[in-house]
Amino acid sequence: MTSPRADHTAQAPLVIAIDGPSGSGKSTVAKALARHFQARYLDTGAMYRTAALWCHHQGVDLATAPSPERTERIIELVQTIPVHQDLDPDAQLILLDGSDVTEAIRDPNVSSMVSAVSTIPQVREILIARQRQLIAGSPRIVAEGRDITTVVAPQADARLLLTASETSRMARRGLQQQQESTQALSAEITERDQRDLSVVDFMTPADGVALVDSTELDLDETIASALQAVQTQLAERTYRS
Numbered sequence: 169m170t171s172p173r174a175d176h177t178a179q180a181p182l183v184i185a186i187d188g189p190s191g192s193g194k195s196t197v198a199k200a201l202a203r204h205f206q207a208r209y210l211d212t213g214a215m216y217r218t219a220a221l222w223c224h225h226q227g228v229d230l231a232t233a234p235s236p237e238r239t240e241r242i243i244e245l246v247q248t249i250p251v252h253q254d255l256d257p258d259a260q261l262i263l264l265d266g267s268d269v270t271e272a273i274r275d276p277n278v279s280s281m282v283s284a285v286s287t288i289p290q291v292r293e294i295l296i297a298r299q300r301q302l303i304a305g306s307p308r309i310v311a312e313g314r315d316i317t318t319v320v321a322p323q324a325d326a327r328l329l330l331t332a333s334e335t336s337r338m339a340r341r342g343l344q345q346q347q348e349s350t351q352a353l354s355a356e357i358t359e360r361d362q363r364d365l366s367v368v369d370f371m372t373p374a375d376g377v378a379l380v381d382s383t384e385l386d387l388d389e390t391i392a393s394a395l396q397a398v399q400t401q402l403a404e405r406t407y408r409s
Contacts, residue, residue: 182207183303184398185321186312188330193382193390197330198312200391201398202257208306209257212313212320215295216286217273218253218264219246223285225264230284243290255306286314296320317377326401328394329373333383 184201188194195211202209223245224230228238254261262270272278285291292315299320303309311320317327373379378397382390 179206179308182308183321183324184310185316185324185327186310186330187314187317192330192332194312194330196387197391197394198310199257201394202310204395205308207308207310208255210255210299210302210309210311211260212299212311212316214253214262214273215299216282217278218251218262218269219249219291219295220281220285221269221273221278222249222264224281230281234284239288242285242288246291246294318374325405326398327377328380328397329377330380330382330394332381
């Protein structure tokens with residue numbers, strides 16, 4: 169895989185926001201753009217995964233039906249979660265209470281628990297506030313995840329919605345999770361789409377958000393297309409100013 173040539177222009181402040189469904193390539197594209205623009209990289213989805221793992225570690229049963237008591241406990245834990253998230257696109261590191269959980273939060277068991285946390289409005293408010301703090305504290309950053317183009321960073325310099333057909337997304341997820349059957353992957357993607365759509369519409373680009381459909385594109389082409397969309401938006405903003 170090749171990467172776009174780094175942008176060595178003056179290091180002006182820059183915020184790029186990328187949303188899209190599971191398996192659309194958000195993380196890979198976001199990291200590539202962060203390298204190109206010599207920016208930091210924020211994976212907001214990792215925050216929700218880490219929050220779910222923390223609640224699990226603290227004895228909260230996230231597999232059962234929700235209750236007011238459980239919801240209150242989750243909110244309390246997320247408010248005080250002891251987490252550090254590195255923003256280097258080439259060396260992601262997430263420390264939870266001092267322990268490295270960078271790989272642990274990607275475990276399928278954790279994936280199955282995330283919605284129990286991420287669908288709580290108060291949890292989203294807490295984590296969105298933290299996401300905004302990280303973005304505000306970073307002169308140049310590429311952030312990806314749910315709500316990022318419309319709620320978290322609606323004033324970003326460039327906003328993209330990266331999408332692909334379900335078949336393409338299944339193929340990409342299959343490369344990451346080779347142990348899963350086609351049927352299981354299809355069910356996982358459909359479930360995640362429906363679960364996330366219950367909270368936010370990430371399938372339709374809002375006004376001012378560029379749509380990048382990677383269904384017929386390979387990885388390099390997807391990155392190039394996303395880069396072109398960003399550069400077009402940046403040029404338009406410069407012209408308007």
